[in-house]
Amino acid sequence: MTVASSEPTVRVRAPGKINLFLEVGPLQGDGYHQLATAFQAVSLYEDVVATASDDFTMSVAGSIDVSGVPVDETNLALRAARLLAAETGYSGGVHLDVFKEVPVAGGMGGGSADAAAALVACDTLWGTRLGSAELHRLAARLGADVPFALKGGTAIGTGRGDELSPALARGRFDWVLVVNEEGLSTPEVYAALDRHRDRHRVDISPARTLPEVDAGVLHALRAGDPAMLAEALRNDLQVAALGLRPDLAETLELGESSGALAGLVSGSGPTVAFLAASPEAAVELHDMLDASGRDVLLAHGPVKGARVIS
Numbered sequence: 001m002t003v004a005s006s007e008p009t010v011r012v013r014a015p016g017k018i019n020l021f022l023e024v025g026p027l028q029g030d031g032y033h034q035l036a037t038a039f040q041a042v043s044l045y046e047d048v049v050a051t052a053s054d055d056f057t058m059s060v061a062g063s064i065d066v067s068g069v070p071v072d073e074t075n076l077a078l079r080a081a082r083l084l085a086a087e088t089g090y091s092g093g094v095h096l097d098v099f100k101e102v103p104v105a106g107g108m109g110g111g112s113a114d115a116a117a118a119l120v121a122c123d124t125l126w127g128t129r130l131g132s133a134e135l136h137r138l139a140a141r142l143g144a145d146v147p148f149a150l151k152g153g154t155a156i157g158t159g160r161g162d163e164l165s166p167a168l169a170r171g172r173f174d175w176v177l178v179v180n181e182e183g184l185s186t187p188e189v190y191a192a193l194d195r196h197r198d199r200h201r202v203d204i205s206p207a208r209t210l211p212e213v214d215a216g217v218l219h220a221l222r223a224g225d226p227a228m229l230a231e232a233l234r235n236d237l238q239v240a241a242l243g244l245r246p247d248l249a250e251t252l253e254l255g256e257s258s259g260a261l262a263g264l265v266s267g268s269g270p271t272v273a274f275l276a277a278s279p280e281a282a283v284e285l286h287d288m289l290d291a292s293g294r295d296v297l298l299a300h301g302p303v304k305g306a307r308v309i310s
């Protein structure tokens with residue numbers, strides 16, 4: 001029997017993301033790399049339900065394997081709630097129920113979406129009503145991808161990826177995602193890229209140029225043209241992710257020879273994202289990859305950022 005709760009509750013939904021383009025610049029003194037990226041929010045969602053409480057607690061469930069997700073103080077959603085309380089002087093707490101669709105440690109910003117959703121949910125539940133600029137500032141303190149999960153849509157990220165400007169995008173892009181059982185750690189993938197560049201003496205010194213999103217990406221987005229976008233997809237972290245997970249190369253080849261316009265590792269991986277020409281082509285590709293025994297999901301973008309839902 002379900003007992004209706006008398007506690008006030010707020011539900012917020014935030015999207016996962018794909019980096020359509022990711023140029024990684026030099027490692028900086030703060031341990032982050034300067035980068036230029038094009039984010040697209042896609043239709044895999046994290047739902048966070050915030051319920052009034054005296055303490056800070058959480059639970060996690062999902063349509064995907066959530067066994068690797070911590071529910072202690074290290075969880076980014078709980079850290080987001082605590083940060084908001086500390087910044088606003090709110091003296092109570094919250095219980096967060098997180099329901100996940102975005103692959104865990106998959107390079108699609110699931111943890112960042114949880115943090116963005118928790119910020120919006122607690123801000124609404126507690127009536128602290130921070131403006132969007134303040135929420136963005138707190139989001140950036142939690143992680144480089146958290147501001148984009150707040151904003152959603154399509155955006156260009158510079159700095160650590162947290163300095164956002166909107167990108168004009170038309171139409172809908174259809175994606176087929178191959179999920180891996182075992183996630184990859186983002187810091188490890190960045191470190192593997194640094195080692196790779198050292199070994200191959202790749203010159204990414206700041207004196208050269210600032211990382212920049214190719215004009216071809218912006219053009220394809222404005223045109224709403226998946227074939228054009230496929231030509232412009234790029235991820236500098238891919239070489240590092242493939243070094244750590246050589247089997248991903250086979251997945252990329254299979255997708256590209258099975259009708260995808262193009263494929264790339266999403267963010268720091270190991271999720272592989274294939275761009276399809278249409279919703280129908282995406283379903284066809286999904287079924288072919290599924291038949292090969294892989295774990296496959298469909299998604300489309302762009303979709304909205306973190307928002308309260310009833």
Ligand code: C5P
Pocket residue numbers: 031032033034035142143144145159160161186187188190
């Ligand atoms: O900000 P976030 O916690 O998502 O970043 C995780 C890690 O990824 C950082 O600690 C850093 O090692 C790496 N990173 C980076 N440069 C960026 C973003 C992330 O080196 N621009």
